[in-house]
Amino acid sequence: MINFLKSLYLTKRFFYSIAAITVLFLFSFWITAIYPIIWVILVILSIALIIDIIALYQSKGLNAQRILPEKFSNSDANSVKIQIKNDYSFKVFAEVIDELPIQFQKRDFLYTAEIKPAENFEFEYEVTPLERGEYIFGRLNIYAQSILKLAKIRKVFNAEQMVKVYPSxxxxxxxxxxxxxxxxxxxxxxxxxxLGHTMEFEQIKEYVTGDDVRTINWKATAKHRSLMVNQFQDxxxxxxxxxxxxxxxxxxxxxxxxxxxxxxxxxxxxxxxxxxxxxxxxxxxxxxxxxxxxxxxxxxxxxxxxxxxxxxxxxxxxxxxxxxxxxxxxxxxxxxxxxxxxxxxxxxxxxxxxxxxxxxxxxxxxxxxxxxxxxxxxxxxxxxxxxxxxxxxxxxxxxxxxxxxxxxxxxxxxxxxxxxxxxxxxxxxxxxxxxxxxxxxxx
Known part of the structure; x- marks a missing residue:
């Protein structure tokens, strides 16, 4: 029961609806004819909320994983991939909150997506580390809502992942x-x-057009009676x-x-x-x-x-x-x-x-x-x-x-x-x- 309550959240739409009904009850003090109608609206809202909650808990829901590269490159943009699978039989409105390493000092990460039934949804975001060392990613939080958007549930994946940041x-x-x-x-x-030549000698060969005349080996030339040059290599x-x-x-x-x-x-x-x-x-x-x-x-x-x-x-x-x-x-x-x-x-x-x-x-x-x-x-x-x-x-x-x-x-x-x-x-x-x-x- 505690886990159920921890994972369940009521949305802004629900609280706005309650606020509107409260105002209508206030007006019913002067307009008594709308009093029973307001009760009907309240009952409908309650039933819709129950249906929404049941729908969100009726199946495995969403499965997600964070895919990190083997290592990050310091001072460069590095990609982090998030994969989400929708096991619901209806379209889901998802909010993704990834807990980034403390080195990034970023606490406002939020990505929203509409995921169709049985769809494998995938997206990437980039991070740029400015320090070498170990970076620890926290939990991957996924909040799922149905089309009614009266309630949402939270699922947590990848409790903790570490990636090393190496030189660029x-x-x-x-x-x-x-x-x-x-x-x-x-x-x-x-x-x-x-400029010039290195000093690592390779061989003596016969001169051909284009060879550097500065490499002519005169002793070998006299011996062979034809122009011979020294050939060097790096x-x-x-x-x-x-x-x-x-x-x-x-x-x-x-x-x-x-x-x-x-x-x-x-x-x-x-x-x-x-x-x-x-x-x-x-x-x-x-x-x-x-x-x-x-x-x-x-x-x-x-x-x-x-x-x-x-x-x-x-x-x-x-x-x-x-x-x-x-x-x-x-x-x-x-x-x-x-x-x-x-x-x-x-x-x-x-x-x-x-x-x-x-x-x-x-x-x-x-x-x-x-x-x-x-x-x-x-x-x-x-x-x-x-x-x-x-x-x-x-x-x-x-x-x-x-x-x-x-x-x-x-x-x-x-x-x-x-x-x-x-x-x-x-x-x-x-x-x-x-x-x-x-x-x-x-x-």
Whole structure:
């Protein structure tokens, strides 16, 4: 009986009808002729309510399920599918209330539908997570009404479901498609003209029209008495590491995502491209000390290991120790490698403290320092000041913006490759830099 009462709800139509009948009873005090008619209406309403309730409880009613993907992609729209089967012999008016994970902070989810008898009804909605981790969906509540709409019953499905939110594999697949399809110029990516040759020798062959005359092997030419050229092939399986700073500087949020999440999404997309280019990829995360090291590998299964490693990375609000990073790189990375360092510097003094370590790392490896423009400051620079205070703020913002450019030039002056980028353009610019370095044969 308790379960019956908990699942039964009276609708607004019923209460409006009761309110109207109450008003009619009030008027019957002056117009006595309508008094018996009102009682008839009340009896009819009561009978209709009983019929409505019986109809709603006469069969299994509705069956529903929530279908979640195996994992969600961070910062991307992910689809959630709801399937409802109507086992009633009449059309049902359904209200769907899904209890979304607490991370979305959304408590007004409501979807309404008219479902025909014996129909399998299906709809989808999208959610966009902005944090990695476990997301728990609560109950799936379905409220069913008949055509009378005097009462409705609630049925609960999927008591609890959990889905993990991983770094943006949707972005990774998109960029992977563009690279494989040789359309790097699309979506902000650009083609890099190959300069010169790599140093991996393949064979000596006879010269044919179109061969680069700079590759002529004069000793072989003299021996065979015909022009012979050296043929080279791209060097492959070169070690490439994504190094992610997880210190407090990476907690800064832009457009809903922290700099750390932008770096993680970019690392996954970049690692996928590097693996497709037959390079070996690895990953390091650090703050006050080195937290995780994933040794480089050229196997495609490495991508899944990188994704699992990136899934649990979080900031610890400590000062990043580049000295510890330098010691760790010397210890664990023995071959000359391409190191893509994701970090951030807001003031030249911060860069000055770490510059000796960056220069030392760059002596043994090809180091690319990737840091971020402050897009909020950029917005302030493009706004029109309305008073003296706003003009002063704009002047300070200009200084901060110029400091970023100066820091990039300072790194380049010491021979360190640099990427200064807006957070949302991080993946594109990082891949561009990697392709440029490959084209120039720096690794």
């Amino acid at each position: 594999f949707i972005q990774m697949k998109k960029l992977n498609f563009l690279a494989i399809d040789n359309r790097i110029s699309q979506a902000g990516l650009k083609k890099i003209r190959r 060097e492959k399986a070169q070690p490439v590491y994504s190094i992610i700073d997880t210190g407090r500087v990476m907690k800064m949020p832009f457009e809903g995502l922290s700099l750390l999440d932008y770096a993680i999404n970019s690392s996954l997309a970049f690692s996928n491209i590097a693996l497709r280019k037959k390079d070996k990829t690895g990953m390091i995360s650090f703050s006050a000390k080195i937290d995780k090291i994933l040794k480089d590998s050229s196997r495609m299964s490495q991508l899944q290991r990188i994704m699992e490693s990136l899934y649990n990375i979080s900031t610890d609000f400590k000062e990043s120790d580049f000295g510890s990073l330098y010691a760790g790189i010397n210890r664990f990375i023995t071959h000359r490698s391409l190191l893509m360092l994701y970090t951030n510097f807001e003031h030249p003094s911060a860069l000055e403290r770490q510059l000796p370590y960056l220069k030392a790392i760059n002596k043994r490896h090809v180091l690319v320092v990737i840091f971020f423009e402050n897009t909020e400051i950029t917005k302030l620079l493009h706004s029109t000041p309305e008073n003296l205070s706003e003009s002063a703020h704009q002047g300070i913002a200009e200084e901060f913006s110029q400091n970023k450019v100066k820091m990039a030039k300072e790194l380049q002056r010491h021979g360190i490759q640099t990427v200064l980028t807006r957070p949302k353009d991080l993946s594109i610019n990082t891949i561009n830099k990697y392709l440029e370095i490959k084209a120039r044969g720096l690794i």
